[in-house]
Amino acid sequence: MPHELLSLCACLLILIGLFxxxxxxxxxxxxxxxxxxxxxxxxxxxxxxxxxxxxxxLSGYVLLLGCSFLWSQDIQFFNERILIALPFLLxxxxxxxxxxxxxxxxxxxxxxxxxxxxLGMTWSLYHYIQHKEAFDAGYGFSQVIPTPFKNDHIRxxxxxxxxxxxxxxLIATTNLKLLKAVLTIFALFAIVxxxxxxxxxxxxxxxxxxxxxxxxxxxxxxxxxxxxxxVPFLFALPIIMYVxxxxxxxxxxxxxxxxxxxxxxxxxxxxxxxxxxxxxxYALDCLKAHPWxxxxxxxxxxxxxxxxxxxxxxASVTVLLPxxxxxxxxxxxxxxxILYLLIMQLSLFxxxxxxxxxxxxxxxxxxxxxxxxPLYETQYGTCMFLFFLLLLLQQRTMTE
Numbered sequence: 001m002p003h004e005l006l007s008l009c010a011c012l013l014i015l016i017g018l019f020x021x022x023x024x025x026x027x028x029x030x031x032x033x034x035x036x037x038x039x040x041x042x043x044x045x046x047x048x049x050x051x052x053x054x055x056x057x058l059s060g061y062v063l064l065l066g067c068s069f070l071w072s073q074d075i076q077f078f079n080e081r082i083l084i085a086l087p088f089l090l091x092x093x094x095x096x097x098x099x100x101x102x103x104x105x106x107x108x109x110x111x112x113x114x115x116x117x118x119l120g121m122t123w124s125l126y127h128y129i130q131h132k133e134a135f136d137a138g139y140g141f142s143q144v145i146p147t148p149f150k151n152d153h154i155r156x157x158x159x160x161x162x163x164x165x166x167x168x169x170l171i172a173t174t175n176l177k178l179l180k181a182v183l184t185i186f187a188l189f190a191i192v193x194x195x196x197x198x199x200x201x202x203x204x205x206x207x208x209x210x211x212x213x214x215x216x217x218x219x220x221x222x223x224x225x226x227x228x229x230x231v232p233f234l235f236a237l238p239i240i241m242y243v244x245x246x247x248x249x250x251x252x253x254x255x256x257x258x259x260x261x262x263x264x265x266x267x268x269x270x271x272x273x274x275x276x277x278x279x280x281x282y283a284l285d286c287l288k289a290h291p292w293x294x295x296x297x298x299x300x301x302x303x304x305x306x307x308x309x310x311x312x313x314x315a316s317v318t319v320l321l322p323x324x325x326x327x328x329x330x331x332x333x334x335x336x337x338i339l340y341l342l343i344m345q346l347s348l349f350x351x352x353x354x355x356x357x358x359x360x361x362x363x364x365x366x367x368x369x370x371x372x373x374p375l376y377e378t379q380y381g382t383c384m385f386l387f388f389l390l391l392l393l394q395q396r397t398m399t400e
Contacts (some may be wrong), residue, residue: 006035007098011109014387018380019116019148019157025383033090036097045097054264054351055092058386062088064340065297068332072298081297084379087386089316095341095390106128106395107174110166114137117163117184120148120156121193128247130194139250141271144260145197155375155380157194160387161365162276164190195241201372205365210234213363269308269317276323276372282307287330291350296335303331316383321377325370328377348389359392 005021013028039045050056101109103391110293127136135145147156167183167190173182194206214234217227241248258273268274286295286303295303300321308319322328329337345367352359366375366385375381 001035001038002037003039004099006031007049008101008105009036010361011387011391012112014108014383015113015116015200018383019120020381022150022344024381026299028386029087029091029094029383032094032098034092035285036090038096041097049093049096054344055096057340057347058092059089059340061344062086064333064337065329068294068296069298070296071293072312074233074298074302076298077301078296078298081300084382085376086110087382088272088376090139091386092390095394097395100394101209106391107170109391112172113159114163114167114170114186116182117160117190121160121190123148124156124197125193132246139247140254142254144199145247147197149284149380152378152380153197153199154201154369155378155384158196158198158205158365159384160190160194160197161202161205161209162362164206164280165358165361168213181284191237192241192245195248196239196245198245198248200255201250201369205368207234207360208368209365212364216357260372267311269312269315271322275318275320277339278302278311279320279322280324280327283324283327287334290331290332290334292336294330294337300328300331321374323373326374330375352393359389362388362392395398 005046010028010031013024013031015028017023017025017028036042038044040370055063062082064083069075069078069082124145124147138144144153147153149156149159164187167187170288171180171183174183191206194202211234214227215231217223218229219227238248242252243249253274258271261268261271262277267278269278271340282304285307301319304321305319308317322331326338326341329341331339345363348363349360352363366389369375369381373381375385
């Protein structure tokens with residue numbers, strides 16, 4: 001079978017599907033899995049797979065969730081959640097079974113991702129410009145401009161941050177001056193777009209990876225001057241964007257309002273930041289009551305509804321799942337689930353630390369997102385995390 005061609009086509013389907021079709025994204029993942037199992041080296045690949053803790057811990061995540069079926073009452077919600085998490089089970093093995101792409105094809109995939117992000121940002125800004133005044137005003141009420149990923153602006157903002165990281169990586173490794181110039185322009189455009197979009201998770205993720213990148217440059221004597229040049233840029237950038245972008249300015253005003261509301265005695269579930277904190281408090285209450293096995297993945301939604309009804313009665317509020325992936329798993333499985341997820345993350349960090357800086361940046365921004373979002377609870381979040389993580393890990397395998 002043409003395994004390499006199928007792997008490449010599947011990756012192309014996943015990348016394009018992220019932006020235009022969830023069905024295409026799913027077909028790409030299923031193609032990768034099928035390609036792995038229809039392989040004459042299947043048993044050898046299985047054996048070597050279980051010598052990679054960072055990979056089999058990823059697969060074990062969905063098995064751990066599946067155990068909570070035994071004490072879940074709402075089977076329909078359980079099925080919804082487990083289907084979203086299902087790629088954790090087989091996608092790590094699928095990538096492990098692939099022959100690593102050559103640098104040429106790996107770079108081509110990164111360039112395609114960058115191009116898709118550029119088209120997505122352009123589409124988003126087009127809609128913003130069409131109704132600029134209305135969107136500017138909406139940012140004072142935590143509304144945002146349309147984005148790809150079915151308007152999942154948080155995951156799309158993380159994709160843009162990753163695209164910036166990929167462009168910097170390609171600038172450092174390519175010898176083509178024209179490509180360097182194009183990628184530099186893209187990175188600057190994406191940075192401006194992130195501030196116009198003003199998704200808090202994406203903004204914080206950008207500054208986190210920028211600080212890590214700056215630290216890496218400063219630690220090395222040969223690049224220390226370049227690293228120091230980034231310092232005034234990072235300080236000036238938010239000031240420039242505050243003056244030049246109405247959406248960024250209004251988002252900061254909304255954040256200040258949200259902080260002032262948090263400090264008063266009244267609970268306001270429909271204010272984004274306070275809504276997150278309320279979801280944390282409900283999840284922690286549940287974890288205290290069920291510390292060892294949780295309440296089951298299927299019953300999390302109903303448990304959160306019960307807490308909201310107790311505090312807000314019949315008021316019109318948005319019922320949130322815990323906006324923290326660790327607390328989400330803690331409600332489902334208890335403290336053992338939180339410990340498992342932490343071990344999984346530490347295993348991944350240990351695997352890439354000081355070996356692949358792009359993977360380290362990706363893991364850092366994803367870990368940040370896990371702390372303020374239920375990252376794995378949407379198809380986009382799961383696909384983004386697994387696909388780019390496993391693709392970047394494959395790059396490291398290629399260079400070993």
